[in-house]
Amino acid sequence: MKVLVPVKRVIDYNVKVRVKADQSGVDLANVKMSMNPFDEIAVEEAVRLKEAGTATEVVAISMGPEQSQETLRTALAMGADRAIHVVHDGELEPLMVAKMLAKIVGEESPDLVVLGKQAIDDDANQTGQLLAGLLGWGQGTFISKLKIEGGAISVTREVDGGLEKIGLKLPAILTVDLRLNEPRYASLPNIMKARKKEIAKKSPADLGVDTTPRLKTLKVAEPPKRQGGKKVGSIAELVDKLHNEAGVI
Amino acid sequence: MAILVYADHNNQELSSATLNAVTAAGQMGGDVTVLVVGEGCDAVAQAAAKVQGVAKVLLAQDASLKDQLAENVAPLIAKLAEGYSHVVAPATTTGKNIMPRAAALLDTQQVSDIIAVESADTFIRPIYAGNALATVQSSDAIKLITVRTTTFAPAEAEGGSASVENVDGTGDAGLSTFEGAALSENERPELTTARVVISGGRGMQSGDNFKMLEEVADILGAAVGASRAAVDAGYVPNDYQVGQTGKVVAPELYIAVGISGAIQHLAGMKDSKVIACINKDEEAPIFQIADFGLVADLFQAVPELKGELEKQGIQAR
Numbered sequence: 001m002k003v004l005v006p007v008k009r010v011i012d013y014n015v016k017v018r019v020k021a022d023q024s025g026v027d028l029a030n031v032k033m034s035m036n037p038f039d040e041i042a043v044e045e046a047v048r049l050k051e052a053g054t055a056t057e058v059v060a061i062s063m064g065p066e067q068s069q070e071t072l073r074t075a076l077a078m079g080a081d082r083a084i085h086v087v088h089d090g091e092l093e094p095l096m097v098a099k100m101l102a103k104i105v106g107e108e109s110p111d112l113v114v115l116g117k118q119a120i121d122d123d124a125n126q127t128g129q130l131l132a133g134l135l136g137w138g139q140g141t142f143i144s145k146l147k148i149e150g151g152a153i154s155v156t157r158e159v160d161g162g163l164e165k166i167g168l169k170l171p172a173i174l175t176v177d178l179r180l181n182e183p184r185y186a187s188l189p190n191i192m193k194a195r196k197k198e199i200a201k202k203s204p205a206d207l208g209v210d211t212t213p214r215l216k217t218l219k220v221a222e223p224p225k226r227q228g229g230k231k232v233g234s235i236a237e238l239v240d241k242l243h244n245e246a247g248v249i
Numbered sequence: 250m251a252i253l254v255y256a257d258h259n260n261q262e263l264s265s266a267t268l269n270a271v272t273a274a275g276q277m278g279g280d281v282t283v284l285v286v287g288e289g290c291d292a293v294a295q296a297a298a299k300v301q302g303v304a305k306v307l308l309a310q311d312a313s314l315k316d317q318l319a320e321n322v323a324p325l326i327a328k329l330a331e332g333y334s335h336v337v338a339p340a341t342t343t344g345k346n347i348m349p350r351a352a353a354l355l356d357t358q359q360v361s362d363i364i365a366v367e368s369a370d371t372f373i374r375p376i377y378a379g380n381a382l383a384t385v386q387s388s389d390a391i392k393l394i395t396v397r398t399t400t401f402a403p404a405e406a407e408g409g410s411a412s413v414e415n416v417d418g419t420g421d422a423g424l425s426t427f428e429g430a431a432l433s434e435n436e437r438p439e440l441t442t443a444r445v446v447i448s449g450g451r452g453m454q455s456g457d458n459f460k461m462l463e464e465v466a467d468i469l470g471a472a473v474g475a476s477r478a479a480v481d482a483g484y485v486p487n488d489y490q491v492g493q494t495g496k497v498v499a500p501e502l503y504i505a506v507g508i509s510g511a512i513q514h515l516a517g518m519k520d521s522k523v524i525a526c527i528n529k530d531e532e533a534p535i536f537q538i539a540d541f542g543l544v545a546d547l548f549q550a551v552p553e554l555k556g557e558l559e560k561q562g563i564q565a566r
């Protein structure tokens with residue numbers, strides 16, 4: 001079974017995001033970038049499938065600028081076998097990403113594509129579902145458990161009311177939630193080995209996908225600031241303030 | 250222009266998230282039609298018909314639609330969408346699961362989790378865990394939108410008198426099957442709509458200790474939430490998680506107990522009207538956004554809070 005894992009290079013989750021003064025976007029200059037945390041979980045799951053003998057090959061894919069290679073190297077160091085880099089400098093919308101992934105799925109014929117449930121930069125939470133729709137495959141989104149037996153899979157999904165179990169036919173699309181697994185750190189020998197693994201390069205044009213954005217970003221603004229920071233000295237004071245000053249209890 | 254709103258429900262009750270989505274749809278300008286998809290959900294359609302601002306209800310019922318599997322619902326939305334300028338759903342896990350699949354079928358770039366409607370084609374949405382707000386303009390002919398429910402007031406549930414029209418589903422796609430659900434049983438108000446929320450973090454140390462928070466919640470009529478760390482540690486179920494990748498809440502009062510205030514947590518609660526926190530580390534970032542911060546050991550402070558509320562006779566409103 002072949003597994004594809006799309007991984008996105010995003011601003012590191014620990015970095016405090018700053019909006020540019022001209023409101024054209026977020027300042028990414030000299031900011032630490034990392035693999036989207038959900039995608040680390042997706043890579044981990046795929047590598048575990050390989051270690052369990054369920055998967056035969058794990059291919060990492062990233063769309064983005066030259067530096068997205070680093071993200072792919074991380075995936076390779078975690079245990080992916082090879083990688084595909086679609087080099088693109090401009091903004092990438094989820095629909096474009098999904099269309100390019102659909103083309104790559106056509107070329108690679110995987111049994112499973114495992115994505116993150118959401119990229120922590122655009123917070124779109126769309127790409128996996130879009131890809132499933134484009135391909136006409138089943139989708140298991142926001143999963144916290146995965147069981148594969150024979151030609152069928154069963155997933156546990158994290159939903160607003162609790163948990164849900166869904167059965168899917170293969171091939172299928174999965175998007176992973178935080179509690180599916182704890183991703184490993186790549187060991188130094190594996191980082192060295194990853195340097196020798198193949199990263200194939202492509203362009204959106206190679207895949208025949210139009211990269212004209214559908215959404216125009218008119219402005220990126222800072223959210224209103226909260227005036228916090230006041231302290232109270234005791235529970236009695238807290239209750240008094242909430243009851244008599246704020247009037248919320 | 251006409252707008253189709255996808256109803257969030259469990260075949261028995263229309264969820265309040267739908268009411269928020271109806272309000273957002275109304276701001277886009279045009280008649281609002283609500284689509285109810287499920288099985289045995291006539292009561293939901295009747296409830297939707299009574300919502301103010303709803304002109305029409307479409308009801309699609311059959312066995313393949315009962316569990317709202319995305320594979321079976323998305324083609325129906327795509328088929329119906331042709332007659333509308335916008336399709337809107339609340340950004341619940343159901344909406345997030347189904348809508349992008351419909352967007353793929355319609356070749357549309359969905360706008361996720363909007364917090365404001367600027368005009369019929371321009372919307373504001375949070376990005377980077379709410380640390381930036383993007384204003385985006387859509388050029389798609391049919392706009393697909395999910396709505397952050399906490400920033401739109403609910404439409405009045407009573408007073409409307411829309412007609413209900415039955416529509417056919419598109420059949421079972423044969424790609425997925427519903428195998429069951431384990432839903433949290435809870436007598437307390439729903440997290441996303443509660444007037445008061447009290448949340449616990451890693452500082453709670455165990456699931457048992459959450460009883461302390463529940464006792465306070467019962468006095469205040471509050472919902473109980475949690476940080477990711479508390480959920481990951483297994484203290485409480487996943488549906489308690491507040492944050493960037495959990496639930497977004499905006500109650501009148503949010504009380505954070507033993508929560509440090511990571512940006513991913515703040516993303517889910519910083520629009521609360523009043524924020525209080527109890528934390529023993531005065532350097533914890535949660536204090537920077539709290540209106541009332543108490544530096545204290547929670548194991549002392551929370552029982553004391555319960556005692557003080559009882560002493561003063563403060564009750565749920």
Ligand SMILES: Cc1cc2nc3c(=O)[nH]c(=O)nc-3n(C[C@H](O)[C@H](O)[C@H](O)COP(=O)(O)OP(=O)(O)OC[C@H]3O[C@@H](n4cnc5c(N)ncnc54)[C@H](O)[C@@H]3O)c2cc1C
Pocket residue numbers: 013037038120449450451452453475476477478479490491492493494495496506507508509510511512513514517527528529530533545546547548
């Ligand atoms: C991709 C991604 C998505 C995420 N999504 C979310 C999300 O949706 N929601 C979320 O919450 N987090 C999320 N996180 C995790 C987030 O980064 C933090 O790790 C998490 O919020 C920390 O939880 P915490 O505050 O309970 O734990 P900690 O950061 O460990 O804080 C515990 C706090 O309790 C205090 N404390 C300990 N003992 C006591 C005591 N006896 N009395 C009083 N105070 C005490 C400590 O001083 C400390 O401040 C996400 C992370 C990533 C990478």
Ligand SMILES: Nc1ncnc2c1ncn2[C@@H]1O[C@H](COP(=O)(O)O)[C@@H](O)[C@H]1O
Pocket residue numbers: 005006007008009036038039042061062063064092094097114115116117118119120122123124125126127128
């Ligand atoms: N540029 C990209 N390159 C590779 N994978 C991506 C890219 N954008 C999104 N993805 C995948 O899609 C998931 C969801 O992203 P989004 O829909 O943008 O929230 C991510 O977790 C990735 O797995």
